[in-house]
Amino acid sequence: MDFLIEKLRELLKDELLFRLSLIIITIVASYLVAKILSYLIKKIIKPFVKKTKSELDDILLNISGNAIYKLAFLGGIYLAVSLFEKGIKSESKFLDKPLIKYYPFLENIILYVEVILFVILIIIILNILFKAINLFFDWYEEKINAKENRNLSGSLFPLLKKVSKILLFLLAFAVVLAKLKIDISAFVVSLGVGSLAIALAAQESISNMISGFIIMIDRPFRIGDRIRYADNQVGDVIEIGIRSTKIQDFDNNIVVIPNNEIVKSRLVNFTYPTTLTRVVIDVGVAYGTDLEKVKEVLLNIAKADPDLSTQKEPAVYLINFGAYSLDFRLVAFTDHYSKAWDMQCRLRENIYKTFVRENIEIPFPQTVIHKANNSTN
Numbered sequence: 001m002d003f004l005i006e007k008l009r010e011l012l013k014d015e016l017l018f019r020l021s022l023i024i025i026t027i028v029a030s031y032l033v034a035k036i037l038s039y040l041i042k043k044i045i046k047p048f049v050k051k052t053k054s055e056l057d058d059i060l061l062n063i064s065g066n067a068i069y070k071l072a073f074l075g076g077i078y079l080a081v082s083l084f085e086k087g088i089k090s091e092s093k094f095l096d097k098p099l100i101k102y103y104p105f106l107e108n109i110i111l112y113v114e115v116i117l118f119v120i121l122i123i124i125i126l127n128i129l130f131k132a133i134n135l136f137f138d139w140y141e142e143k144i145n146a147k148e149n150r151n152l153s154g155s156l157f158p159l160l161k162k163v164s165k166i167l168l169f170l171l172a173f174a175v176v177l178a179k180l181k182i183d184i185s186a187f188v189v190s191l192g193v194g195s196l197a198i199a200l201a202a203q204e205s206i207s208n209m210i211s212g213f214i215i216m217i218d219r220p221f222r223i224g225d226r227i228r229y230a231d232n233q234v235g236d237v238i239e240i241g242i243r244s245t246k247i248q249d250f251d252n253n254i255v256v257i258p259n260n261e262i263v264k265s266r267l268v269n270f271t272y273p274t275t276l277t278r279v280v281i282d283v284g285v286a287y288g289t290d291l292e293k294v295k296e297v298l299l300n301i302a303k304a305d306p307d308l309s310t311q312k313e314p315a316v317y318l319i320n321f322g323a324y325s326l327d328f329r330l331v332a333f334t335d336h337y338s339k340a341w342d343m344q345c346r347l348r349e350n351i352y353k354t355f356v357r358e359n360i361e362i363p364f365p366q367t368v369i370h371k372a373n374n375s376t377n
Contacts, residue, residue, distance in 0.1 A: 022087065030076015034068075088106055209242050212243065215263065220269065226338075233255070241259075242259075277334050279343050281344065283362065287324075294326075307343045324363050
């Protein structure tokens with residue numbers, strides 16, 4: 001190798017041209033090495049990785065394959081610049097002093113080139129990390145089943161992606177400034193003072209943001225869940241944002257509630273941990289009615305309903321001796337909360353029709369007054 005280098009130097013007979021030629025040769029060689037590495041990854045490593053059960057290694061290989069090619073090529077360029085810098089500072093038999101003495105501006109050019117290469121390296125690494133973040137969250141979202149974790153895929157994961165990218169960008173920016181030997185202490189102090197001022201001016205918004213994080217992490221409800229919130233209002237969650245949560249009520253209106261209010265309020269989630277919902281019908285019958293007949297009729301009505309769940313059997317209970325009736329409670333279940341209202345209405349209608357047909361009396365409120373006979377002979 002040294003013999004070939006000396007031959008090239010004697011052939012060119014110009015030290016600057018010789019050094020520039022070495023740069024070109026090194027860059028071309030690094031390009032070829034990068035291509036060979038990329039080919040080996042595609043033809044040897046990739047087929048092997050596809051045989052594994054996990055998909056995460058395939059994702060990482062797709063990211064790293066292109067990245068290795070770029071990093072290898074960039075490394076070759078950096079090596080060429082380093083060799084050029086070392087060469088122009090060393091002695092040469094063709095010159096009486098180092099090349100840098102004849103061309104002092106080369107030192108500044110090398111410095112600028114090194115900074116540019118460093119910035120390009122940071123950009124490549126950032127690009128790799130950004131892709132890794134996106135692919136990791138997408139893979140994890142699929143692994144945990146997004147349908148069962150809709151708040152993660154619809155709210156938390158996009159937010160975490162953005163926050164992660166912002167933090168990585170700030171870290172990369174600080175590294176570049178450090179490489180340029182720029183004092184960032186004043187910038188950090190200014191940023192801290194500015195952040196404090198913003199925090200004081202936007203306390204309510206920050207409170208809502210923190211509450212939004214709590215909702216997304218604690219997961220008291222998810223997108224698509226039906227909940228009962230303040231003042232016994234009921235609606236379906238359609239969006240969990242950073243500042244507020246949007247709920248669609250039964251009037252098809254969108255209710256926007258700040259997250260800090262939701263965190264403080266008492267919630268009832270009709271969907272979690274299952275969409276199985278209880279349907280309760282209370283009905284009274286006249287005293288003297290055959291109790292077993294009433295139970296049988298109510299159970300038959302419940303079992304004939306098309307929305308009755310097969311997970312739990314319906315049941316009938318005598319719950320009270322009322323002032324004018326025997327009070328029964330029919331308890332049935334439906335597989336989804338969205339069917340509960342229609343099922344309740346249908347059961348009431350069928351109970352009334354069946355009671356009329358079976359001569360089971362539903363008594364009116366009545367009061368019996370006994371008048372005392374105070375007459376004397």
